[in-house]
Amino acid sequence: MHHVFAAMIRTPKLLLPALVPSWNFFNVIGASPRIEYTLLKSPEEPAGDWREFRPRPNRVPLPAMLGRLFWNAWWNETMFVVSCAERLLDEPTEHSENEIxxxxxxxxxxxxEWNGAWLRFRIALLSEHENRIAREIAFVSDPRRVVINTVR
Amino acid sequence: MTLDTATRLTEVLLALAFIQQSAEHLRRFRDEQVLFLARMALCVLVILGAMTPQSLTSWSLAPWPLVGLALLSLVILHRFQGPFNGGSDRMGLLALWCLTLSECLPTEKGREIAFGYLGAQVVLSYFIAGWVKIVNPDWRNGRALRQVFAFSAYPVSEGVRGWATQPAILHAMSWAVILFEIGFPLTLASRPTLVVGLAVAGVFHLANACLFGLNRFFWTWPAVYPAIIWLQGRLF
Known part of the structure; x- marks a missing residue:
């Protein structure tokens, strides 16, 4: 009951920005998050080998760009993960961390082979400082167990 | 373009855009598959309802599939605790709720206000985006767009990111974007200027889709262009 009530209270907060939009796209270019992850054999193992989550390719040919007009699931999901990282830094919630x-x-x-391994992620923030790209680690998660599941 | 024609055309285009978006959610997670299969089914009903001749609308399905889509949009908002893809999803929500309200209101005046609000918001979406840029010195001198290419999450490849090393081109591109966005309301002056303005807007969204992967904008914004075309005819 409390859950339903909380959802009802939250609905206007979720919907109103769409019905009365601000449209201030790219008004300020702020620091940009990058997600990195590491896989560990145990939760106590020190994290060392951080890898970028879905690094960009060097090139995307024009036909592929045009094809992505119709099917861009991978990229749109990656952008959602970036949004979750921004939310996690602005207003931390379990939802954002769970989604990432x-x-x-x-x-x-x-x-x-990674079933049962331990996963950690961190958020690096990129920004421009004195005409150079600066990078700082803004969040490091606790480890969670990876459960391989072919039907999610 | 009559209100009825513009409304139905927007419904069909928006439903097609929603079907494209929904299909992208079907590949992995079971909970998303359930939500977005339901959304695709409702979109098909919206298209069938919108294509039913006006003389048969007394028994047609409209507006109930739209009401269903609007209610489902709330469930999806809760599922992702906000829009899945920022601005494009917000425009989709705005269009959906305006269309639903327009279809449900009992008077012609009420329908016009609901649909006109959508058209006005599309015009504002360009104008305000241009205004917030022109008042920002970093946009006026090209630095902001260079930063978008240099370190934002949007460039689709390292090759596209390399455009950050072309400040003169990005300075020119910044002003092209600013002038297009802030000048968009002027295209409402006549039907031919509006057609030109919408064509330029289409190219703008195509470039954003290719360079930054923003394909949802490419389908969602043009889906609501009939609202601007109707509004222009209604006002001028």
């Missing part, structure tokens, strides 16, 4: 864990872990569904 869930979507990183799902990328290992074809790697059964």
């Amino acid at each position: 864990f869930r979507r990183i872990a799902a990328d290992f569904d074809d790697c059964p």
Whole structure:
């Protein structure tokens, strides 16, 4: 009952920005998050080998760009994870952290050897400082167990 | 373009845009598959309802699939605790709720206000985006757009990110974007200027889709262009 009431209270907060939009796209270019993750054999193992979550390719040919007009699921999900990282830094919620864990872990569904491993992620913030790209680690998660699941 | 024609055309285009978005959610997670299969089914009903001749609308499905889509949009908002893809999803929500309200209101005046609000918001979406840029010195001198390419999450490849090393081109591009966005309301002056303005807007969204992967904007914004075309005819 409390859950339903909380959802009802939250609905206007979620819907109103769409019905009365601000439209201030790219008004200020702020620091940009990058997600990095590491897989560990145990939760106590020190994290060392951080890898970028879904690094960009060097090139995307024009036909592929045009094809992505119709099917861009991978990229749009990556942008949602970036949004979750921004939300996690602005207003931390379990939802944002869960979504990031869930979507990183799902990328290992074809790697059964990682079943039972421990996953951590961190958020690096990139910004411009004195005409150079500066980088700082803004968040490091606790480890969670990876459960390989072909049907999610 | 009559209100009825513009409304139905927007419904069909928006439903097609929603079907494209929804299909992208079907590949992995079971809970998303359930939500977005339901949304695709409702979109098909919206298209069928919108294509039913006006003389048969007494028994047609409209507006109930739209009401269903509007209610489902709340469930989806809660599922992702906000829009899945920022501005494009917000425009989709705005269009959906304006169309639903327009279809449900009992008077012609009420329908016009609901649909006109959508058209006005599309015009504002360009104008305000241009205004917030022109008042920002970093946009006027090209630095902001260089930063978008240099370190934002949007460039689709390292090759596109390399455009950050072309400050003269990005300075020119910044002003092209600012002038297009802030000048968009002037295109409402006549039907031919509006057609030109919408064509330029289409190219703008195509470039954003290719360079930054923003394909949802490319489908969602043009889906609501009939609202601007109707509003222009209604006002001028």
